[in-house]
Amino acid sequence: MHSTGQGRGMLPLKVKDRPIVRALLAAGCCARCALRFCCVGLQSAYRQSYEDLASELHAFVSAEPSSMEHGKSGDAPEKGPTERPPCKKMRLETAQGSGEGGDTEGIPEAHADADVDTTATAESKVCVACLGVLQYFCDKTYAKKVAEAVTAERYQFDSLVLSVSLPAQLSVREHSTWLLVKKLVRDKGACQDKDDIIQVKEAFKWIMNGLVSQELGVPVLAKSLFEVSVGFTHPETDEDCHFLATTCSDCFKPARNKLSVFTRMAVVKAVEKISEENFRRLFPCPPTHPATRCAALATQCLHVSVFVAGRYNKFSRTLPQTPWVIDGERRMESSVEELITAPLLSSFRSEGFNFSSSGREDVDVRTLGKGRPFAVELLNPHRAQFSKEEVRELQEAINKSSDKIRVRDLQIVTREAVGHMKEGEEEKTKSYGALIWTQRPIEKDDIEFIKDIKELKIAQKTPLRVLHRRPLAVRPRIIHTMTAQFLDAHHFHLNLRTQAGTYIKEFVHGDFGRTKPNLCELMKSDTDILELDVESVDVDWPPAIED
Amino acid sequence: MEVGEQRETPSVIDRYFTRWYKTDLKGKPCEDHCILQHSNRICVITLAESHPILRKEKKIQSINYQISAGCSRLQNKVSGKSKRGGQFLTELAPLCRITSTDGEEYTIFSCIRGRLLEVNEDILTRPNLLLEKPSTEGYIAVILPKFEESKSITEGLLSRAEYEDVVLKRAGVNVEPC
Ligand SMILES: [Zn+2]
Numbered sequence: 264m265h266s267t268g269q270g271r272g273m274l275p276l277k278v279k280d281r282p283i284v285r286a287l288l289a290a291g292c293c294a295r296c297a298l299r300f301c302c303v304g305l306q307s308a309y310r311q312s313y314e315d316l317a318s319e320l321h322a323f324v325s326a327e328p329s330s331m332e333h334g335k336s337g338d339a340p341e342k343g344p345t346e347r348p349p350c351k352k353m354r355l356e357t358a359q360g361s362g363e364g365g366d367t368e369g370i371p372e373a374h375a376d377a378d379v380d381t382t383a384t385a386e387s388k389v390c391v392a393c394l395g396v397l398q399y400f401c402d403k404t405y406a407k408k409v410a411e412a413v414t415a416e417r418y419q420f421d422s423l424v425l426s427v428s429l430p431a432q433l434s435v436r437e438h439s440t441w442l443l444v445k446k447l448v449r450d451k452g453a454c455q456d457k458d459d460i461i462q463v464k465e466a467f468k469w470i471m472n473g474l475v476s477q478e479l480g481v482p483v484l485a486k487s488l489f490e491v492s493v494g495f496t497h498p499e500t501d502e503d504c505h506f507l508a509t510t511c512s513d514c515f516k517p518a519r520n521k522l523s524v525f526t527r528m529a530v531v532k533a534v535e536k537i538s539e540e541n542f543r544r545l546f547p548c549p550p551t552h553p554a555t556r557c558a559a560l561a562t563q564c565l566h567v568s569v570f571v572a573g574r575y576n577k578f579s580r581t582l583p584q585t586p587w588v589i590d591g592e593r594r595m596e597s598s599v600e601e602l603i604t605a606p607l608l609s610s611f612r613s614e615g616f617n618f619s620s621s622g623r624e625d626v627d628v629r630t631l632g633k634g635r636p637f638a639v640e641l642l643n644p645h646r647a648q649f650s651k652e653e654v655r656e657l658q659e660a661i662n663k664s665s666d667k668i669r670v671r672d673l674q675i676v677t678r679e680a681v682g683h684m685k686e687g688e689e690e691k692t693k694s695y696g697a698l699i700w701t702q703r704p705i706e707k708d709d710i711e712f713i714k715d716i717k718e719l720k721i722a723q724k725t726p727l728r729v730l731h732r733r734p735l736a737v738r739p740r741i742i743h744t745m746t747a748q749f750l751d752a753h754h755f756h757l758n759l760r761t762q763a764g765t766y767i768k769e770f771v772h773g774d775f776g777r778t779k780p781n782l783c784e785l786m787k788s789d790t791d792i793l794e795l796d797v798e799s800v801d802v803d804w805p806p807a808i809e810d
Numbered sequence: 811m812e813v814g815e816q817r818e819t820p821s822v823i824d825r826y827f828t829r830w831y832k833t834d835l836k837g838k839p840c841e842d843h844c845i846l847q848h849s850n851r852i853c854v855i856t857l858a859e860s861h862p863i864l865r866k867e868k869k870i871q872s873i874n875y876q877i878s879a880g881c882s883r884l885q886n887k888v889s890g891k892s893k894r895g896g897q898f899l900t901e902l903a904p905l906c907r908i909t910s911t912d913g914e915e916y917t918i919f920s921c922i923r924g925r926l927l928e929v930n931e932d933i934l935t936r937p938n939l940l941l942e943k944p945s946t947e948g949y950i951a952v953i954l955p956k957f958e959e960s961k962s963i964t965e966g967l968l969s970r971a972e973y974e975d976v977v978l979k980r981a982g983v984n985v986e987p988c
Contacts, residue, residue, distance in 0.1 A: 728850060731848075731851060734891055735888050775949050776943075
């Protein structure tokens with residue numbers, strides 16, 4: 264079959280498409296939606312100006328019908344095909360660029376009336392299928408608006424992906440329009456697959472990707488770390504979806520964090536499930552004419568998270584790891600997390616963060632040695648690219664900001680690598696140093712036996728101090744080695760290497776006898792822990808960075 | 811604690827717990843209980859130092875957590891972070907009965923509303939813990955008050971100062987302390 268595109272001869276439409284296009288335009292579809300429903304996959308066809316496309320399409324439907332379609336399009340709701348003007352005159356009309364398809368000299372009155380039916384009214388009206396998305400928001404003007412919104416956010420990016428969110432009722436209207444096409448095609452003994460229709464989103468991107476790319480000077484790709492989202496709403500037709508709830512109630516289960524049950528996914532599912540008969544009975548086909556066009560939502564930008572890892576020392580016994588808030592009131596003025604993340608947030612110009620670490624220490628515990636591995640996920644960073652030198656400067660900035668903590672091995676890592684930090688956390692060993700008080704006066708010899716204790720198995724009930732938020736259990740733990748240095752008659756220094764997850768404080772004071780054996784039993788005296796330091800966390804991630 | 815071995819730093823109980831008291835339980839003179847409330851709202855029930863068992867240094871004959879034919883505190887089991895399945899106790903729910911060798915029986919009560927988390931099984935095999943370490947290893951039970959009641963449960967209890975007052979007045983009235 265040969266292409267019968269009129270005017271510039273660009274449209275890859277076939278003779279058999281003519282009654283379909285005619286019916287679609289008469290039903291109130293815009294020119295681009297008419298192409299979509301004819302499954303035209305030629306992107307350039309959508310990219311030409313809307314006016315040019317409309318007049319070409321107009322010319323196409325006005326052309327003399329072939330014998331094939333003659334007499335078979337009886338139920339198409341427009342005027343009879345015999346009233347179409349001759350090809351020659353139509354060519355003249357489009358060459359003059361009359362996008363409105365209005366009166367043109369030399370065209371008989373009767374034909375002009377026919378034009379009003381199929382094109383003029385369709386164009387003055389908002390499209391029944393796309394609600395105006397492909398009519399009014401697919402041009403340089405809107406691309407400029409999107410680009411301005413992106414530029415105002417001052418992101419650093421070298422490509423972007425454009426995403427579009429459409430009102431849920433578009434799926435209902437799409438289905439209704441598709442049923443119209445399906446009936447026409449079926450009446451001709453042919454068939455067409457709904458999946459071959461070009462989706463609104465797809466057509467939108469074909470047109471807009473290039474325009475937005477031009478405005479911002481970076482490629483618009485199918486995948487990118489930087490996402491620009493545009494969206495549309497159309498309150499006037501929001502209720503289009505409601506009838507689906509009566510036929511597919513299981514598709515619309517109320518969910519927390521959702522404003523409406525009529526999410527796009529739920530509507531798509533319900534439309535797939537509903538029978539054609541029910542759909543036709545409950546929803547007009549073709550869809551009703553909207554009075555208003557859809558409205559554009561504010562353009563949203565999102566850069567994927569950047570992960571920064573390192574190790575920290577904590578030198579203060581009055582600094583919690585994370586902000587300490589009880590009954591909405593702040594207990595300590597700062598935290599390890601805040602001291603580390605404040606400079607990161609401002610440098611990456613990030614909107615938020617998630618802090619994680621390999622274990623944590625109590626507020627009164629110092630972390631010495633090489634420090635504790637940590638990772639920070641920076642959410643929606645406006646700047647994401649830093650050289651090694653810049654990261655080193657960031658580390659210095661953190662270290663200069665406070666003498667309560669110190670950070671080393673700061674580096675940008677992947678999301679996957681952060682998993683290494685949590686791997687085998689339980690199997691790792693940790694080393695501690697503790698200042699011990701004994702009730703019974705001691706001499707040097709009284710603590711000699713401690714170094715001979717190896718691989719001591721202890722049973723720890725969940726400590727009372729964390730029992731309100733952890734399950735009650737008895738956990739076996741191993742204290743691999745201990746050494747003791749005598750200080751005075753009531754004090755000695757104890758070094759311990761233990762399985763990760765051992766509660767050291769409870770091992771020392773016994774926690775009401777709930778950790779067994781405990782140091783009180785070993786020392787045959789009440790003992791208490793006055794100071795505790797983490798000397799090392801044996802997790803070999805992140806890799807060390809040379810100075 | 812012997813003289814000269816007073817420590818300069820606060821003990822574990824002083825650091826993390828508030829001491830509350832209930833005296834003369836069920837009208838029985840001097841049967842005083844101590845409730846140690848952790849800052850995380852968990853409560854540990856112990857004998858107060860003025861309880862006859864401690865005051866008179868009784869020898870323990872037996873400790874029984876079977877408080878009725880159908881209910882034993884030893885059957886108590888909790889699971890998960892929310893401590894599902896724990897027995898719910900009201901203020902006057904008995905926790906255990908202690909019999910001394912002189913034939914006296916003392917009932918220890920919950921004193922507060924809350925979920926029973928655990929009872930101290932060690933005192934069954936080593937009853938002397940009750941006398942030697944009444945406020946630590948010789949504790950009776952651990953109870954978790956409801957979050958919304960963590961403040962109100964102590965309203966009917968005596969503070970440390972009020973308790974000391976009661977004990978002092980008691981000594982003044984009775985020449986022979988109980
Ligand atoms: Zn449209």
